[in-house]
Amino acid sequence: MEYLEIQEKLLSLLPAWNYQISKPFKQLLDEGVSLEMYYCLKTLEWAGGSATMSQIAVWTKVPKHQMTKMVNKLVEQELVERFDDPADRRIVKIKLTEKANKYTEHFLSHNAACFLPLLEQMSEQDLEDFGHSLDELIRIFRSLPSSKACVEAGKAAELDDMEENK
Incomplete structure (x- = not known):
């Protein structure tokens, strides 16, 4: 399959993805x-539960100053906490709290049902194919x-954090 054909398919998928998945999802977020x-x-969950601010900023492609504001809000809501890296106390890491884990679990068990109307319209075979397609996309x-470059850049960002904190 050629790039142009794949690009066309991606662009044709975006409106359906937005209206069927993104918009309903955005409407469900609560607790500020x-x-x-x-x-x-x-992202923190995928990273094993903790990372430096710079790593998170690199992975999410959010400027570091905006990431600081976002993490401050997450700390205020007790969804993450800051801690010193045991290997190097100059590095401050961010980690998920139990409250964050409960929030995401609750969200999945109670709010992900917004996708049921979409999923219920699919045949058993389409559901199977959709699930496999999502696995493949991931x-x-x-x-x-x-993605690998983001991980490496995150490691470099951790080194930068060490330099800044000297």
Whole structure:
């Protein structure tokens, strides 16, 4: 398949994805948690539960000053906390709290039902294919050099944090 054909398919999918998945999802966020804050929590979850501010900023492609504001709000809501890296006390890391884990679990169990009307319209075969397609998309995105570059850039950002804190 050629790039142009894939680009066309991506662009034709975006409106349906927006109206069927993104918009209903955004409407469900509560407790003062913005979409970006939720993404930050899920990014931390994917990173094993903790990371430096610079790493999170690199992974989410959010400027560091904006990330600081977002993390401050998450700290205020007790969804994340700051702690010193045990290997190097000059580095401050951010980690998910139990409250954050409960929030995301509650969100999944209670609010993800907004997707039921969409999923209920699908045949059993379409549901199976959709689930496999999502698995493949996750696999592909995680394997992209840009994803790996973000991890490496996050490690470099951690080194930068060490230099800044000297």
